[in-house]
Amino acid sequence: MSFYNYFDEAQQEILRERARRVATAAQENNTIAVREVLLARVQNERYMLPVEAVLAVYEDALVTPIPCVPAFVAGLVNLRGHLVPVLDLASLLNVTRSPDQVASTIVVAAAHDYQVGLLVDQANDVQAIAEEQILPVPITLELGHETYLQGVTVEGVALLNLHAILSDPALNVDQQLA
C-alpha cells in the first residue's frame, strides 16, 4: 500500500503539490537530486526518515508493555488485527525521555523480513529535501551510533538510516532464564 494512502485527500494533494514543485525545480536546474523524507520528532530532537522505508504512521496508539525486555522495546501494538512489536526510537538513539512528554505515534517501518513499529512523539510531515542539503555527519557528534545516521542538515536535523537501525543485531532479543 502506498504511503500516501495514510493521508486524507487534502493532505495527499498538498504532498503531491510539494513533490511536483520540487520536481519542477529539479527539471529547471537539471541537476538537483531530491529525496522525500518523513519529519519526525523524538522528544525535542527532529529527525528525517526516508519515506521509502516507511509503511505507515499511526497516531494515538496504545502500546501494551512487554515484561522482561530491554529498554528499547516499548511493547506491542495491535495494528489492524496484527500484533506488531514497537521499539522506542528515543531509546535507540540515546535520547533522554522526560516523563511529561509521552510518545504515542508509531511509524511502521519494514525491516528485511518483518514489520516493526518505531515509537516517536510526532510524525506528520513529508518533505522533499535536496540531496545537497544533506551534509555528512560531523565526527564530533558523540552518539555512539554513527551508522544510524545518513546525514545532517544545516539546521541539525539528522537523516536516519532506517535500514541500518533495523538490521543491527543488537536489536534482537534472545534471552533465556538461567
Add this chain to the structure above:
Amino acid sequence: MSRDDELLKELLQTFQAEAAEHLGNMNQTLLKLERQPAERTRVTLLQDAFRTAHSLKGAARAVGLEDIERIAHVMEDVLKRARDHKLQLDPGACDILYNALDFIQMMLDGKTPDIDPICQQIADLAAEPLPEPEPEPAARPAKTNGEIKPAPAAKAKAPPKPAPEPAPVQAVEPPAPEPEPEPVVQPAAVAHPVEPVHTPAPEQNRNHEKPQGGDPQHPLMSSESDETIRVSISKLDALMAQAGELLVAKIGAEQRVADMQDVRAQLAQWPKAWREIKALFPRVASSNDAGRQLVEMLNRHYDYLQNVTRQISVTEQDINRDTLRLGMVTGRLQDEVRRVRMVPFQTFESLLQRTLRDAARTENKQAVLLLEGGEVELDKKVLEALKDPLLHLLRNAVGHGLEMPDDRVKKGKPAEGKVGITVSQHGSEVWIIVHDDGHGFDLDGLRRAAKAAGMAEGDTSADDVIAYAFQPGITTNQKVTAISGRGVGLDVVRQQLENLQGRIVVKNNPGHGASFQLIVPVSLAMTRVLLVSTGPELYALPLASIEKIIGIRSTFSVEGQTMITVDGRPLPLISLGAALRRPAPMPKNPLAVIMGIAEQRLALLVDDVLTEQELAIKPLGKPLLRVPNVAGAAVLGNGEPIIILNAADLVKSSRSARGITILSQAEREQKPKYWILVVDDSITTRTLEKNILETAGYEVVTATDGREAVAQLKKNPISLVVSDVQMPNLDGIGLCTEIRGSSEYKEMPIILVTSLENPEDRERGMMAGANAYIVKRGFNQAELLATITQLL
C-alpha cells in the same frame, strides 16, 4: 514439465500414499504374528502379509521403482513359504523382515540405499530347507548376529556378497523420517550413534536428508480408515489459522454488541432531560412569536430523536441476533476444524509396539505393551511432538524399569513385563500415563549418580532424588547401552513437554514400578488461558500449567523465602509483578495461582483472577526472538494485545528463589566484588543463601561442611563467612575456632546462621569468635544482608 513428467509425478505421489499404507499394514501384521497367535489366525495373517507384499510389488513396478519391487518380491517368497508351513517366522526372521520394511521406507523417503545385502538375507530365509521337527537354534542366532552363513543343511549356495552387515539389532531404531535436524539434542537422534558397531552404509545417509514426497508420515502412523483423503498439514494449518482469526472477529463483534448497549443506555438518559425542557414549553410558547417557533422546532427535534432512539434499539437487536448466529457458526467451525486435525492416539500404536519390541529384544527382556484409551483424539501436531518423549519413556521402562525375566520370576512376577500407556481426556487436557510393573526408580543408583555429578549432598528425599533423574547428564547405567545410559533423556523429555505447555508428573512405587504422567493440551492452536491482573496490567497464564487457585490465608517465611502451604506441602510464593519486574503495589486481597511444571510447583501471587479464555497464541515476532517469562501474545476481544506468560520460566525463577534474574553486565561490574563463603550441609539452604547474596551483588563460594570451608578459604579471596552450625565433619563452632586460630584469617568476619535458639549455643558461638549469630526461624533476607554490610 512435460505432460508425461507431470503424470509420473502424480503417480509417484499416489504410490507414496499407497506404499505407506502397505508398510503400515505389514508392520502391524508382523507384530501380531510375533505374538504367536492361534493357527487359524496365523494363516490369515500370513495371507494378509503375502497379499500386501504382492500389491506393493505390483504398484512399485507400475511406477518403475525397481528396488522396491525387488524387495517386495523376495518378501513375497518368504511369506508364501511361511504360509505353506515351509518356514518358521521366529524373531530372527522377523528382524530381517522388519529391516526390509525399513529399507523400503528409506527409499520412499528418497534415499537410495544398497539393497543387495537385505535382499540376499531375505532370499536366504526363503531358500531355507524345511525346518527339522526341532528347529536348530544354531542356524538362527548365526543370522541374528548379522553373519550370513550358508544353512547347515546340504543346500550349497554361492557365498554371500561381502557386504556390511546390517545387524538385525538395527531394527531397534524406529525408522522415522527425521524432520529438519534440530540443534537441540533429541533422545532418538542421540541414542542411534551408540547402536552396535555394524552400521550399514545406507544408514549414514539418513540423518540429514529431508523426506521427499507429499506427507512425510511414518508408515506406522497412517490412520486406519476407509473413506479418507490425504490433506497436507500446511493446508490444515491455514484453515485453522483462519478459523482462529474468525474467532477473534466474533469476539470483536460481541464487543460491538456491548458497545451498542452502551450507546442505548446513554440515549436512555435523554428523555429525562427532555421532560425538564418540555415543562418550559407552555411558558415559552405563550410569550411571543419566536417562542412559538422555538417550541415547534423543539417538538420536531423531539420526534427526530425518538426516531433515532427507536432505530438504535432495532439495530441493537439485529446486531445481537447476528452476533449470536456468528458465534454459533464460528464455534461449530472451530470445533470441526480442530477435529480435522485431531487424530486418535492409537495412530501411534504400531510405532510404540515396535519400539517396545525392539527395546526388549536388545535388552533380552520380555515386555508387552498395553494401550488403553487409544481412541482419545489429539491435535496431530501435539501427537507429533509427543512421539520422541513417549519413545524415550518406553525405552527407559524397558532399560531401567523392567527386570530380567529370571529376576522377575524370582520376585513372583510374570516373566513378561507389562508396559502400559493409558490415555484419557480431562477437559482441555489429555493425560498420557506411561507405567510399568518393573522395580521402580533406582533411588540409590540415582543418588550415587547425582553425587558423582556433584549435584547432591546430604539429605535428599525420594522426590528430590527423582528430580535428579530429570537433570542432564544423570544416569544410573554403569555403561552406555544401545538404548539408554547416555544421561540425556529425561531432561529432554521434560523440555519437550514444556514446549507444548504441558507438564509431567512422576510416581514411584518401589519394587512395583513407576509411572510417568504426561499432561498436554488437547490442541495447540487455541490455548485456554487464565487472565490475571497484577497492578493495572493483565496477563494470561496457560491453563494446562495451572493446578488451582486459592485465597491466601497465611504465609510464613523459611530462610528468607515467603511460602504458603498447599495440600499440606510448602510452596514458594512469588509475586507476579516482582517476577516480571513490573511496578505493582501490594494488593489487598491477593490470590495465589498454583502452577506446576514437571514436579516443580510454584504459588504465584496475583491481584485478581479475571476469567478463562481461549486465545490464538502468536509468537511476539522479530526482533523479539525469545523473551524470558513470555510465551507469546494474543489479541483480546476488545482489540488489546495481551502477553501470555511462559509457565516453565516462571517456575524456574521461583526455584532460584530470586524471581528477578538477569543482571545486566553494567550492573554487575559496578559493585566492588566481595567474596562470601557460604557453608551449610543442606543444599536448599545453601542455594537460597547463595541466591540472596548473588542478587545483592556478591560473589559466592559454597562449602558443605567446615572441612571444605577451610579448603575454600585457602583457594579464594573470601571477605566474609556465613556458616551453619550443625554440620558433619567440622561444625560451625569448630570452623569458627579454626578460623580465629589461624594467623591469616583471624580477622575474618563470621556470621553463624542456625536453627538452634537457646542462649547457651549463642554463647558458644560468641566464645568461638563469631561476629554475629542469626537464628533461622526469624531469618529474613534483610537481616542477613544488613549484617553483612555492617561487617564488611
